[in-house]
Amino acid sequence: MVSKILAINSGSSSLKFKLYEMPEETAIASGQVDRIGHDDASFYIKTSDDRFEKTLSVLDHKIAVQLVIDGLIDNHIVNDMSEIKGVGHRISNGGEEYEQSVVVDKKVEDTIDRLSALSPLHNPVNLLGIKAFENLMPDTPQVAIFDTSFNTTIPKENSMYAIPYEYYEKYGIKRFGFHGPSHQYIKEQVEDLFPHQSSKIISCHLGSGASISAIQNGETVDNSMGFTPLAGLVMGTRSGDIDPQIIPFLQEHENLDSQQIKDILNLKSGILGISGVSNDIRDVEKAASEGNQRAQLAVNIMVHRIQSYIGSYVATMNGVDTIVFTAGVGEHDSSIRSSVMKNFTYLGAEIDESRNKDNSLVISSDSSKVNICVIPTDEEIVIARDVFRLV
Numbered sequence: 001m002v003s004k005i006l007a008i009n010s011g012s013s014s015l016k017f018k019l020y021e022m023p024e025e026t027a028i029a030s031g032q033v034d035r036i037g038h039d040d041a042s043f044y045i046k047t048s049d050d051r052f053e054k055t056l057s058v059l060d061h062k063i064a065v066q067l068v069i070d071g072l073i074d075n076h077i078v079n080d081m082s083e084i085k086g087v088g089h090r091i092s093n094g095g096e097e098y099e100q101s102v103v104v105d106k107k108v109e110d111t112i113d114r115l116s117a118l119s120p121l122h123n124p125v126n127l128l129g130i131k132a133f134e135n136l137m138p139d140t141p142q143v144a145i146f147d148t149s150f151n152t153t154i155p156k157e158n159s160m161y162a163i164p165y166e167y168y169e170k171y172g173i174k175r176f177g178f179h180g181p182s183h184q185y186i187k188e189q190v191e192d193l194f195p196h197q198s199s200k201i202i203s204c205h206l207g208s209g210a211s212i213s214a215i216q217n218g219e220t221v222d223n224s225m226g227f228t229p230l231a232g233l234v235m236g237t238r239s240g241d242i243d244p245q246i247i248p249f250l251q252e253h254e255n256l257d258s259q260q261i262k263d264i265l266n267l268k269s270g271i272l273g274i275s276g277v278s279n280d281i282r283d284v285e286k287a288a289s290e291g292n293q294r295a296q297l298a299v300n301i302m303v304h305r306i307q308s309y310i311g312s313y314v315a316t317m318n319g320v321d322t323i324v325f326t327a328g329v330g331e332h333d334s335s336i337r338s339s340v341m342k343n344f345t346y347l348g349a350e351i352d353e354s355r356n357k358d359n360s361l362v363i364s365s366d367s368s369k370v371n372i373c374v375i376p377t378d379e380e381i382v383i384a385r386d387v388f389r390l391v
Contacts, residue, residue, distance in 0.1 A: 003085040004028075004078065005387045007380035010089065010129030011122075013037055015064045018380040019077065019084070022388040025381060029077045033064040045071040061125070065132040086141045087133050088387035090181065090379065092122030092229065094146030096172050101149065101386040104130055104142040112144065118176070118228055121266055122147075141391040145383045147229075150180030153219040158316070161227070175231075177223025179205045181382040183213040186324050189375050191218070193361075197321040197371045202313050204306065204323065204340075205377065206330035208236035208279060212306065214313035222316055224309045230265055233309065234302040236279035239269035241305070274298035281329055281336070303339045310340070314347065322371040323349065325363075331376050332359065341372065 003023075009016040018030040031045035036058050044053035045068075052075060058064050072078045089104075095115045102108055109127060116123040130142050159175040160168065167173045186203040201215040210233040214222040224232030234240045247261055256264075264273075272279040275298035277287045287295035314320050324330075325337050334356045341351045348369030356363040364372035 003388060004083050005384045006084050006087045007383040007387070008087060008089045008129050008133070009379070009383075010061065010125050015061060015068065015129060016380075017068055018384070019072065020381070020384040022384060025384070027381075029072065029075075030380075031068070031071065033058055033067055036061060036064050043067050043071070045075060045077075047075070047077065050075070060132075061128040062132045062135060065129070065136055069136060081137050081140070084137070084140060086143060086387040086391035087137065088143045088145050088383035089126060089130050089133075090383060091126045091144045091146050092119035092148075092178065093176060094144070094148045095176070096152075098144070098146050099149055099152045101143055101145045101390060103390055104134075104144050108144055120228075120262065122229065141387075143383075143387045143390050145181060145386050147178040147180045148176040150184040151177030151213070151220045151223050154222055158222045173227055175223070175226045176228075177211070177213065177220060178225040178229045179209070179211045179213070179223075180220075181379040182326065182377045183211075183215065183220065183223070185378050185382050186326055186375055187215050187218065190322050190324060190373070193375075194322055194371055194373075200317045200319055200321045202310055202320050202323045204310070204325050204330050205327045206233075206306070206325060206333075206336070207327035209238070210235050210306075210327070210329070212309045212313065214316050216317045222313060232305075234274075234298075234305045235270045236281075237267050237270045237272045239265045239273070271298040271302055274301060281333065285333075285335065299336075299339075303336065306336075306340050307343050310344070320347070320370055322373060324373045324375050326375050326377040331374055334359065337363065337374070344370070 005020045005022050007018045013036045015033045019028050021028055029045060029047050033041060033043045035041040039057040040055055041058035042055050069081055091112055093115045095118060097111055112123055112127050133142060154177060161173060182205045183203045187201060190201050191198045199217055203213045203215060205211050209229060212224045213220050230238050232240050250256055251261060271281060271284050275284045275295040277284050277295050284295045284298050288299055329336055337356055338351055341349060349372060350365040350368040351363055351372060352365040359374050362373055
């Protein structure tokens with residue numbers, strides 16, 4: 001039986017969606033509402049044959065959801081919303097409560113809300129998306145797909161922080177790891193495409209938010225993000241790893257409260273904070289090519305952090321079969337890929353620069369001892385599969 005399933009990714013000022021026919025996994029429509037909360041928000045919806053877009057006022061997520069529903073009906077993608085048998089929502093943090101996706105009820109909503117303390121930039125807006133769809137499609141099951149679920153296999157020696165154990169018992173403080181649907185998709189793709197090179201995978205999800213996962217024998221054994229999505233790599237506006245003593249130092253010397261510190265580390269740091277140019281690596285690389293030394297420093301720091309995590313995960317797994325670059329930067333920035341991989345010749349890992357510049361599936365040379373790939377991620381299909389399975 002064919003079912004239409006809607007996959008949703010709610011951000012603080014955006015709502016992305018993709019509509020599938022399942023179980024064929026045919027994407028029949030996708031789109032996005034951007035700049036929610038502004039009078040000049042943008043909305044587009046596209047199919048294989050057409051694209052519709054407009055600029056208008058979208059004050060909140062409820063209006064954004066109504067736009068999506070009206071767009072699907074007005075463009076004759078569905079006759080009415082009863083054709084959609086389930087809606088899946090990407091949720092940032094499921095803590096230790098959710099090791100897999102679940103159908104949403106009041107208890108699940110309350111737990112997502114409580115876990116907002118762990119993902120303050122993401123869980124609250126993810127929950128807004130759920131509630132907006134519930135209000136407009138009350139009879140349609142909603143499913144929560146957690147960024148942390150694919151990482152629940154990380155062993156304790158890799159996930160625990162060396163702080164008093166009572167804080168783990170009391171608050172569940174540990175390394176959760178994030179971008180689970182993306183890393184899960186990459187794992188499945190590598191197993192399908194390169195079955196003999198899939199035992200030890202390093203998946204590099206490099207975008208505005210970025211993380212790296214070590215995947216051994218099909219299970220995550222480590223992830224660069226931590227208790228929250230702030231840890232790990234240098235990102236667009238997020239600091240990644242820092243010496244924790246920096247936090248009280250800044251509080252004392254700059255007279256800052258905890259919320260101001262959170263804003264600095266989440267919204268004003270990363271390549272934006274270092275370069276002073278932009279949170280978009282394309283802008284920063286352009287400035288660097290024009291001689292901006294801070295921009296070049298930002299690129300160098302970002303590359304160094306990626307190299308450090310890849311190197312540590314090679315040690316964690318005692319080797320690597322396949323290294324994958326994915327997400328916006330990973331899929332499209334050949335310069336970053338080349339810079340990252342130049343320090344792994346000791347592994348026999350070698351990029352073919354012609355393949356790399358073409359964004360080919362396999363960018364390693366024929367003589368490389370490590371399979372190096374570029375695989376576009378598809379978090380939405382992972383969401384759709386779980387919704388179809390559950391509802």
